[in-house]
Amino acid sequence: MIPVVLVTGFLGSGKTTFLKRQAARYRTRRVVYLVNDFAAVDVDGELVRRMGAQVVPISGGSIFCRCLVTDFIRVLRSLAHGEIGGGPPTGVVIEASGMADPRVVHKMLQETQLDQVFTLRRILAVIDPGTFHKLCRTLPNIKAQVACADTLLVSKVDRYDAAALVAVRAEAMAIQPAAAWVEMRHGEAECDIWDPAPLPATTGELAPCVDPNFHRFVVRDPIEGLEDFERRVALSGEGLYRAKGFLHAGERCYAVDASSSGIQHEECTGHPLPAPRLVCIVQGDRGAEIEGIWNAAAG
Ligand SMILES: Nc1nc2c(ncn2[C@@H]2O[C@H](COP(=O)(O)OP(=O)(O)OP(=O)(O)O)[C@@H](O)[C@H]2O)c(=O)[nH]1
Ligand SMILES: [Mg+2]
CATH class of the missing domain: 3.30.1220.10 (CobW-like, C-terminal domain)
Known part of the structure; x- marks a missing residue:
């Protein structure tokens, strides 16, 4: 089975910064980074590729929306068949787009039988303490990202004081009490992404392609x-x-x-x-x- 790590988090929360660190750390492993940018041209994939990593960009929406899910499935199938990069990878790290609602991921893997090749090992939600409170009130997908996660990676801790972090922690843990809480500075976190963790059971639907927000x-x-x-x-x-x-x-x-x-x-x-x-x-x-x-x- 090929382990998969899914990284979620709102726009600009620090996902690519984290991926770049991972790419530097696991340089010798054949890890493929599947980078899903909401924008129509690939930017983040290029940033991770420049770290020497193998990247497959999927741009122009969310991999969990009806328009892009087929591209996502096609890429996973190609990876499973070893058609990308000359052989199946030893692991796949996915950066979801900022607005993604990842609750559907388990169902999607089951229905496509990709769960016979890939095992979802971790779901990490990156949280920016500066925006989290407001986003929780306005965008249901942010709560969904936290609800799915086994670990909350709290980014940009250099920018916030202890009281702000305590408040964000209380709010996030109320959504997903079982999640681990890991603080992160410029993508640096004490977290081995390949260590398996129990994932919350969630289910959801594919999102519509256009989000008026x-x-x-x-x-x-x-x-x-x-x-x-x-x-x-x-x-x-x-x-x-x-x-x-x-x-x-x-x-x-x-x-x-x-x-x-x-x-x-x-x-x-x-x-x-x-x-x-x-x-x-x-x-x-x-x-x-x-x-x-x-x-x-x-x-
Ligand atoms: N001060 C500070 N800035 C950070 C930290 N982590 C990330 N940033 C900055 O935050 C901005 C956004 O970081 P990205 O890693 O691109 O965020 P992202 O979640 O991948 O963004 P999207 O893919 O566009 O949703 C960049 O300017 C980073 O340099 C951190 O720990 N501290
Ligand atoms: Mg990014």
């Missing part, structure tokens, strides 16, 4: 450097959940990222450099307005 778009024209990126993030305000991708400024290339924890950038090195691309996910009812900010010529 969110609007996503790809930025058409290149953004002219870091300042232009920062300016557009500021103009977008709170309605911007995520902006991420790669931008070129002269000879340099940067991985850029805006989330509830602010703006980050990191210079990319090596060859080839990633092609420029930028994706945004924004509040559904401000979709057209914020898309206009990003798809307007540099001011």
Whole structure:
């Protein structure tokens, strides 16, 4: 049986940061990272691939929605048959998209008989203490992610004081009292993802393909450097959940990222450099307005 680890968590909570650490840690094992980005072009897969890992991106929605589940099943079948990367992997790590409701995963594996090849070993929910309380009230899928998890990876603990963490812990443990609580800094956590853990029994349905709470778009024209990126993030305000991708400024290339924890950038090195691309996910009812900010010529 091929062990599978599912990593969930809202947009920008720290899933890819965690995967990058795992990719660095298990460099010698033939682990495949299946990276499901809600946006239509692959950004996170590229970031994990640049750590030397084998990545299969599934972009443009949730692997637990009706539109993408067939792609997800097809990829798992190909992995099982050893058609990706020359032989079956020793393990699969899946980054679910931020809004995914993973409760359906058990049923999906059973109905497709993929459970005869893959064993779901862990479900890890990444929680950002800064957004968790509000999201629990507004997005049922966030509670579903916690309800499914054997472990809650509490990210960004460098940003919050002990009292804030205690409050978040109480709220999360009320949803899933059996889950382990593990604190994480920049993707670093004391958690061996391949150690089996008892998983909560959950069941659910595949989600519809369109979620009116969110609007996503790809930025058409290149953004002219870091300042232009920062300016557009500021103009977008709170309605911007995520902006991420790669931008070129002269000879340099940067991985850029805006989330509830602010703006980050990191210079990319090596060859080839990633092609420029930028994706945004924004509040559904401000979709057209914020898309206009990003798809307007540099001011
Ligand atoms: N301060 C701080 N920032 C962090 C930490 N973990 C992640 N971040 C930052 O949070 C932002 C989002 O992190 P990602 O790992 O891309 O989050 P994600 O959950 O994969 O995001 P999506 O795939 O878009 O849903 C990035 O700018 C990270 O550098 C942490 O422990 N501390
Ligand atoms: Mg990610």
